[in-house]
Amino acid sequence: MSAALPETAPAAPGDETPERRFPTAPLFLSGPAALLFAALVLTPLFLTALLSFNQFDYATGRTGGFTLEHYLSVVTDEYYLEIFLRTFRISALATAICVVIGVPEAYILSRMTNPWRSIFLLVILAPLLVSVVVRAFGWSMLLGPEGPVNGALIALGIGRMKLLYTEGTVVVALVHVMLPFMVIPVWTSLQKLDPAVEQAALSFGASRATAIVRVVAPQILPGILSGSLIVFGLSASAFAIPGLLGGRRLKMVATVVYDQYLSDLNWPMGAAVAVILLAANLIIMLTYHRMVEGHYRRRLG
Amino acid sequence: MSFLELKNITKRYGPLTAVGDVSLSVEKGEFVSLLGPSGCGKTTTLQMIAGFVEPSAGTIRLDGRDITRAKANSRGLGIVFQSYALFPHMTVFDNVSFGLEMQRVARGERKPRVEEALSLVHLSPYAKRYPRELSGGQRQRVALARALVIRPPVLLLDEPLSNLDAKLREAMQFELREIQRKVGTTTVMVTHDQAEAFSISDRVVVMEAGRITQIDQPYRIYEHPETEFISRFVGKTNLLPGKVVTATGAGATVSLAGIAVPVETADLSVGETVTLCIRPEKLHLTAPSSGLLTGRVADRFFLGSQWLYHIDGPVGTLMVVTPNDGSTPAEQGAPVGLEWSPSVVRVHRGAMAEAPDVALEVTG
Numbered sequence: 250m251s252a253a254l255p256e257t258a259p260a261a262p263g264d265e266t267p268e269r270r271f272p273t274a275p276l277f278l279s280g281p282a283a284l285l286f287a288a289l290v291l292t293p294l295f296l297t298a299l300l301s302f303n304q305f306d307y308a309t310g311r312t313g314g315f316t317l318e319h320y321l322s323v324v325t326d327e328y329y330l331e332i333f334l335r336t337f338r339i340s341a342l343a344t345a346i347c348v349v350i351g352v353p354e355a356y357i358l359s360r361m362t363n364p365w366r367s368i369f370l371l372v373i374l375a376p377l378l379v380s381v382v383v384r385a386f387g388w389s390m391l392l393g394p395e396g397p398v399n400g401a402l403i404a405l406g407i408g409r410m411k412l413l414y415t416e417g418t419v420v421v422a423l424v425h426v427m428l429p430f431m432v433i434p435v436w437t438s439l440q441k442l443d444p445a446v447e448q449a450a451l452s453f454g455a456s457r458a459t460a461i462v463r464v465v466a467p468q469i470l471p472g473i474l475s476g477s478l479i480v481f482g483l484s485a486s487a488f489a490i491p492g493l494l495g496g497r498r499l500k501m502v503a504t505v506v507y508d509q510y511l512s513d514l515n516w517p518m519g520a521a522v523a524v525i526l527l528a529a530n531l532i533i534m535l536t537y538h539r540m541v542e543g544h545y546r547r548r549l550g
Numbered sequence: 551m552s553f554l555e556l557k558n559i560t561k562r563y564g565p566l567t568a569v570g571d572v573s574l575s576v577e578k579g580e581f582v583s584l585l586g587p588s589g590c591g592k593t594t595t596l597q598m599i600a601g602f603v604e605p606s607a608g609t610i611r612l613d614g615r616d617i618t619r620a621k622a623n624s625r626g627l628g629i630v631f632q633s634y635a636l637f638p639h640m641t642v643f644d645n646v647s648f649g650l651e652m653q654r655v656a657r658g659e660r661k662p663r664v665e666e667a668l669s670l671v672h673l674s675p676y677a678k679r680y681p682r683e684l685s686g687g688q689r690q691r692v693a694l695a696r697a698l699v700i701r702p703p704v705l706l707l708d709e710p711l712s713n714l715d716a717k718l719r720e721a722m723q724f725e726l727r728e729i730q731r732k733v734g735t736t737t738v739m740v741t742h743d744q745a746e747a748f749s750i751s752d753r754v755v756v757m758e759a760g761r762i763t764q765i766d767q768p769y770r771i772y773e774h775p776e777t778e779f780i781s782r783f784v785g786k787t788n789l790l791p792g793k794v795v796t797a798t799g800a801g802a803t804v805s806l807a808g809i810a811v812p813v814e815t816a817d818l819s820v821g822e823t824v825t826l827c828i829r830p831e832k833l834h835l836t837a838p839s840s841g842l843l844t845g846r847v848a849d850r851f852f853l854g855s856q857w858l859y860h861i862d863g864p865v866g867t868l869m870v871v872t873p874n875d876g877s878t879p880a881e882q883g884a885p886v887g888l889e890w891s892p893s894v895v896r897v898h899r900g901a902m903a904e905a906p907d908v909a910l911e912v913t914g
Contacts, residue, residue, distance in 0.1 A: 449636075452622055463637075
C-alpha cells in the first residue's frame with residue numbers, strides 16, 4: 250500500500266480522486282448490448298403496451314385515445330378465457346411430456362461412449378435445423394386423412410381417425426419441436442455430475458433405479474427446471490404449430506393475436522391479448538421457478 | 551485362508567493390459583496400500599474389488615465367497631472416493647444414513663449408528679449441514695463416516711487424502727490410521743504418495759505398469775527395494791553405475807569410476823555390471839580427503855529438520871541428507887569427504903534404466 254502511494258500522488262492533483270470518479274468501463278462494456286436490447290425488445294414491447302390502451306373504431310379502423318375495454322373484454326369474455334386456458338393446458342402438457350421423455354433421453358445420452366454420444370446428440374439437435382413451418386407441414390401430411398398414419402389404421406381395420414386439428418396433435422408436435430430445449434439443459438447438468446456419486450450410491454447397496462431417483466435426479470433438478478421454463482415459455486407463445494395443426498377452430502393465444510392483427514385489423518385488441526399472455530407467462534414461470542428453486546438453493550448453491 | 555484374496559486378476563482394455571496377473575492376500579483387520587505412479591493399474595485394481603470394473607480373468611474372494619462377478623451393490627463394501635462423492639443434496643446426517651437405509655436398517659437403529667459414526671470422525675456438530683458448507687477435510691471425514699457406518703467387511707480408500715493440503719493431509723493420515731485401528735476394518739488404500747502409504751499401512755503393494763513388483767512392510771520396501779524402479783519411486787536415492795572387481799563369499803568390491811567400494815552382496819561375479827543404490831540419509835559428510843570419496847558442495851538446501859546437499863564428486867552428483875543437529879553446515883563450494891557403511895548399499899544387477907541424473911530425481 251505505502252509503496253503504491255507516491256506513484257499515484259503526482260497524477261492526483263488536477264484529477265478527481267478515484268473514489269469520486271464515476272466508473273465508466275462497466276457502462277461502456279454493457280452499453281452496446283443494452284442499446285440493442287432496448288431498441289429491439291423494450292421499444293416494441295412498450296409500443297405494444299401503449300397500443301393496447303388505444304380505442305379502436307371498427308368503421309374507420311382508426312386507433313387513438315385511451316380505454317381499458319380490450320382488457321375488460323379479454324378478461325370477461327369466455328371465448329378468450331377458454332383460449333388462454335387451452336394454451337396453458339397444452340403448454341403444461343407438452344412440458345410434462347418433454348420432462349418425461351427428455352430427462353431419460355439426456356441420461357442415456359450422458360452414459361453413452363463417444364462415437365455414439367456425438368451421433369445421438371446430433372440426431373437430437375438435427376430437427377432444429379429444419380424450419381418449424383416445414384416440420385408442422387410434415388406432421389399435417391403424416392396425420393392427414395390420406396396420410397400414412399390413417400392409411401395404417403385403415404389397413405389394421407381400426408378405421409380412419411380424425412388426427413389433425415386436435416389438441417393431442419398440437420401437443421405431440423410441440424413436444425417434437427421442444428424436446429431439444431429440454432434435453433440440452435438436462436444434459437449439461439448431467440455433465441457436471443461427478444460419476445463417482447452414482448457409484449457411491451451403488452456401493453452402499455442402492456439399486457440402479459434407487460440411485461437414479463435418490464441421487465442423480467435431485468442433482469439435475471436445476472437443469473430440468475430451466476428446460477421446463479424454456480419449453481413452457483416457447484409452447485405458450487408458439488404460433489406456427491397451433492396455427493398449422495390446430496386449424497381454424499383450435500386456437501391458441503398466439504394465433505388469436507395474429508387473427509386480431511391481420512383478420513380483424515383490431516391492433517389494440519391483439520396488443521392487449523399479447524400483453525396479457527406475457528404477464529400470465531411471467532407469473533406462471535416465476536412462481537414455478539420459485540417453487541423449485543427454493544427446494545435446492547441451499548443444497549446445491 | 552486370507553480374508554480378501556485376489557488371484558491372478560487381469561483387466562484388459564482391447565490390446566492394453568491395465569492390470570496383469572495381480573495376486574494379493576489381505577488378512578482380516580489389515581491395512582494394505584496399493585502404491586504406484588499414475589497409470590500403474592492401482593485404481594483399476596481397487597475398482598475391480600469394488601465391483602465397478604469387471605476383471606477379464608482371475609478371481610476375487612471375500613471371506614471365502616467368490617465375488618468376482620457380483621454386482622457392486624451386492625458386495626456391501628465401504629468405499630471412500632477420491633472426489634469423496636458425497637450426495638450434495640443431502641445433509642451430512644442423510645449422507646451417512648443412506649447406506650443404512652439401503653440395508654433396510656430400522657429407523658430407530660439408524661439414528662444412533664449415524665451419530666456414532668459422526669462422533670468417530672469428530673463431526674457430530676455438523677450433522678445438519680450440507681456438503682458444500684463443509685471444508686475439504688470435513689468432507690473427507692463425512693465420506694469416511696459414510697463408508698464405515700455400514701460396518702463393511704472391507705474399507706476401500708481411493709486416494710483419500712490427495713485433495714487436502716499438505717498439513718491437513720498429514721493430520722488426516724494419522725487420524726485415518728487411528729480410526730481404522732479402533733474399528734478394526736480390513737482396509738485397502740490406493741495412493742501415489744509413498745509417505746502416505748508408508749506411514750499408515752501394515753503392508754505396501756508397489757505396482758508398476760499393471761503388475762505388482764513388491765509386497766512388503768513399508769520399512770522393508772524402503773530399505774530393501776527389489777527393483778531399481780522401486781528404489782527410485784520410493785523416497786530419494788542415489789543410483790551409481792559400477793562394475794564388480796572382486797567377489798568373495800561374504801561380499802564384493804565394486805568399482806565406481808575407478809573408486810573401489812565394498813558391498814555386502816554375496817552372489818556377484820567379477821566383471822558384472824551393477825547399479826548401487828544408496829539413500830541420501832545413509833551418506834555421511836566427513837573431513838575432506840577422508841572417507842570413501844571426496845567431493846565438493848555444489849548446492850545446499852535447508853529443509854528445517856534436515857540439510858540436503860548436492861555433492862559433486864568423481865561419480866557424479868550425490869544427494870546427501872544430514873539431520874540439522876544445530877552445528878554449522880558445510881559451506882557451498884567447500885570440499886568434503888563422504889563415507890557410508892557397506893551394509894546400507896543395495897546392489898541391483900544390470901545397468902541403469904536411465905541417465906544417472908540422480909540429483910534431479912526427487913520423487914515423493
